Amino acid sequence: MPLHQQVTCNYEARRRGLHKLQLISEARKIVPDVVIVLGEELGRFRDASKLLYKFLASFSWNGKVERLGFDEVWMDVTDLVDYNRALLNPHDMTNSFFQLKQDDPTVGFFYNATGIAGHFFPDQPHPPILDLKDDLMTRLMLGSHLAQHIRVSLEQDQGYTSTVGISTNKILSKLVGNVFKPRDQTTLLPPYVSVNKASPTPSDKAERQSNISLFLDSHDIGKLPGIGFKMSQRVRDHILSRPAEFEIGLIYGGTKESVTVRDVRLFPGMGPELLEKILGGPGTERGIGAKAWNIINGIDDTEVQQARKVPSQISIEDSYIRLDTMPEVLKELRMLATSLLKRMHSDLLEDDDDPDSVGSKRWLAHPKTLRLSTRPRPPPNTDGTTTRSFNRISRSGPLPNFIFNLKDNTDATVEKLVQVALIPMFRRLHPQQSGWNLSLVNIAVTNLVETASDDGKGGGRDIGKMFRRQETILKEWKIEDRDVPPDPVLSVENNPGDVANGTSTMVGYEYPTVAEGNSLVVRSEDILPQTQNSVVSGSWDEDEDGDEDTEMCGVCKASMPVFAMAAHQRYHDLEG
DNA sequence: CGGGGAGAG
């Protein structure tokens, strides 16, 4: 019964013929000496991810460095490329110098600007010859050399190999990065637009089809970023004009029911309107037809996001074979809450650089909402068949302020959180005292409100600093329920034509090997010392606690002092 | 804003 699959495997395993989501029995047959690791330890990956992200971001001028998952990053390097294009000397291209810092002409690397660095698509017998009048080609050439330099630095300085794609938007750079991997890079060559065949000049005679379509056409429709399982199935159904041929036996890779981008693009009547009919409907994204049509044509004007200081949510979850009694649930809630609190400390707490409070920590952001989600396992049907509803249900509510208090020890805070918040939420989710069986429990903090940062640029010792910080923190908590206009935002208007015209350059990165055996060991940032909070936060913690003198019992609705609640809840637990 | 769906690694 317990047919166990491995979830993922590293590149070495893949080289030897294994793949994701494979049966372990099957894997052992192919690679008898395969090492199976049970469970996962995401902490080290998270640390490595942060480190490498910072390293990559250090190359950026405009801060447009966006993470996707733990191991992929987009960089919009348009500004570096533009700057260095202006530096090119047409009379000596082979000894070009790529300047990495705007304010220091000595920092950078030498490169040969007469050609593309690394691989390119389409592969051709002779490397493309650079024409400085070809704007796009020149930019992609510069991007390819920057990518090469960053990959080499990443490997030499950090000990990580990486794979890169270079093109003009996020979709294309991500997809073209898959062409040569691992430890390689690929540039999607021009032309990116089809030449008008109505009046072909002698020079653009034969071959001038857009390399974008040439590249995308062979992809399965579901491989395009933004077109996932549900959407690709709907498109497939329509193209094949029959109900979804079940993809049983199609565990991975090659599709026999393959519908490619080309099949979709050239389907009679295909366009944004038809796609809207296929994909649209209540609950679906507005304008999904146009969006999908753009993806199919490699058009993507979404910006590479600036680095965000804090995530928009932090969640911890675990899955279970069987979880159907209250004492077990309590135990798990405590475990999860402990992990969550740790994560909040490592991700949301930073050293307070205020010279008056050395060694203390301050919150980068305050989550306002706590959410509890579960995935109930549906009871077997009367006829023995299994209905699968793998979906989650959730309840959320305000996150109690005491969790920001760093003076109490973790166990006490966790216990309080479980008793006053998580158990009541659990009762809202599962009012029945028994009969449920959970396959997953997740707790999350969301609605993160960033703490106004004073980066100290106003000068070192400022007597008003502490006071002003107190002001901003208090303001943050005062506005809770009021309709206050948002802070003014400096909106920099950029030229949307840049992306559409293919004048920006994106580099998508992937560092695939967080290898255990790497020579360079990546160490985590380690445990936070149990320090006192700063004077300011300490004081408002106390104030906020005052609001919680009484609590209402989630079960019997009785109101009572908060210190009595834990015992009261245990009473219910025993009773139920 | 609460709850859920879809898609990403």
Place this chain on the structure above:
DNA sequence: CATTCTCTCCCCG
């Protein structure tokens, strides 16, 4: 077509 554990963006009421 999810198995795992996250995370983001989006829609509806």
